[in-house]
Amino acid sequence: MINIQPDIKFKKQLKEVSKSSLNECMQCGTCSVVCSLAPEEKPFPRKEMIWAGWGMKDKLIGNTDIWLCHQCGDCSTYCPRGVKPADVFSAVREISYQHYAKPKFLGKILNNPKWLPIAILIPIIIISTILYLAGTLQIPEGPVNYSKFFPHVWLNSSFTFLSFLTIALGIAGLRNFWKDLRLQYPDFKPSGSFIKHLFSIRKEIILHSNFSKCSNKKSRKIAHLLVFYGFILLLFVTAFAIYAAIVHKYPLAITNPFKILGNVAAMMLLIGLGIMIMNRIFDRKDFGNSTYADWLFLISMFLLTISGVVVQAARFLDWGIAYHLYFFHLICVWFIIIYLPYTKFGHLLYRVVAMVFAASAGRK
Ligand code: SF4
Numbered sequence: 001m002i003n004i005q006p007d008i009k010f011k012k013q014l015k016e017v018s019k020s021s022l023n024e025c026m027q028c029g030t031c032s033v034v035c036s037l038a039p040e041e042k043p044f045p046r047k048e049m050i051w052a053g054w055g056m057k058d059k060l061i062g063n064t065d066i067w068l069c070h071q072c073g074d075c076s077t078y079c080p081r082g083v084k085p086a087d088v089f090s091a092v093r094e095i096s097y098q099h100y101a102k103p104k105f106l107g108k109i110l111n112n113p114k115w116l117p118i119a120i121l122i123p124i125i126i127i128s129t130i131l132y133l134a135g136t137l138q139i140p141e142g143p144v145n146y147s148k149f150f151p152h153v154w155l156n157s158s159f160t161f162l163s164f165l166t167i168a169l170g171i172a173g174l175r176n177f178w179k180d181l182r183l184q185y186p187d188f189k190p191s192g193s194f195i196k197h198l199f200s201i202r203k204e205i206i207l208h209s210n211f212s213k214c215s216n217k218k219s220r221k222i223a224h225l226l227v228f229y230g231f232i233l234l235l236f237v238t239a240f241a242i243y244a245a246i247v248h249k250y251p252l253a254i255t256n257p258f259k260i261l262g263n264v265a266a267m268m269l270l271i272g273l274g275i276m277i278m279n280r281i282f283d284r285k286d287f288g289n290s291t292y293a294d295w296l297f298l299i300s301m302f303l304l305t306i307s308g309v310v311v312q313a314a315r316f317l318d319w320g321i322a323y324h325l326y327f328f329h330l331i332c333v334w335f336i337i338i339y340l341p342y343t344k345f346g347h348l349l350y351r352v353v354a355m356v357f358a359a360s361a362g363r364k
């Protein structure tokens, strides 16, 4: 006898986020047949759809397959009942960011629009406090020089500390996620180290090859690659900027190769994000329901990139509003980097961990 323990609150939340009529799934299996990423053994998403209909939170949160899905939407396109399994998977992922969040309140405030003012207020208060402690909480006089407003030593040490704190909290959440993945695979016997299996999925990560397997919407792969590599390039340039500040070679001239690389990264991000935003606005039939988490991530990343370019122009053109723009840019940085594990950007971590788990469990 199977003992089913539905979680009505979870089911309500899943329906609300996915906008799917869960109970109309007739278990025909078309979605699993058309999904090009589903393994032959125990394919998804049909089995998850019945669990979703029954409100089985423990089966869906911490489920590897939820993260192996790359949201191509093929299953939703072919579902004869219009139940939208792709949106249901996306909603489970969104709920997972809250479920594994450490501390919990950050997961809550970043996944509910009613808490957005608080999410914005937190970086405003903390950055202002750091500026106050540095003795620079005022607009400096003279030509624009951001280090007069936020001294490099304060900027680099505070943001580096906060980034490491985020990494530590993110790892704590991922450890619980890994435990849940194992619970769903009672027969799981790890056959090698995490690093070994991470290396085994390098092609999927570097080339985003799983996107090529989806029959729908080829532009998704191009957009994801542009954003992925644009962001990595931006991190690289930022690391150099920190080094340049330490050795007192900052600010960089507009012709400096690292400055040029930073602008190339910004262009890559803007094109990639532009494709993603356009697809979500103009192709709702194929791209499905766009949730608050989708928009929060896309808009934050877009604002981060645009504000970075504008802040650079403000310095070279000596705009009076430069420091206000710079403060806004720092809030955008906060939303992308410090809030990473709690927003949709967290899929970067959760998906990789799930893919490593799948590789170590031999789930192909
Ligand atoms: S979600 Fe749609 S395609 Fe999949 S089993 Fe249910 S009715 Fe069939």
Ligand code: SF4
Binding pocket: 031, 034, 035, 036, 037, 038, 044, 045, 068, 069, 070, 071, 072, 073, 074, 075, 076, 085, 086, 089, 214
């Ligand atoms: S969205 Fe695409 S990858 Fe995800 S379950 Fe549906 S068909 Fe498979």
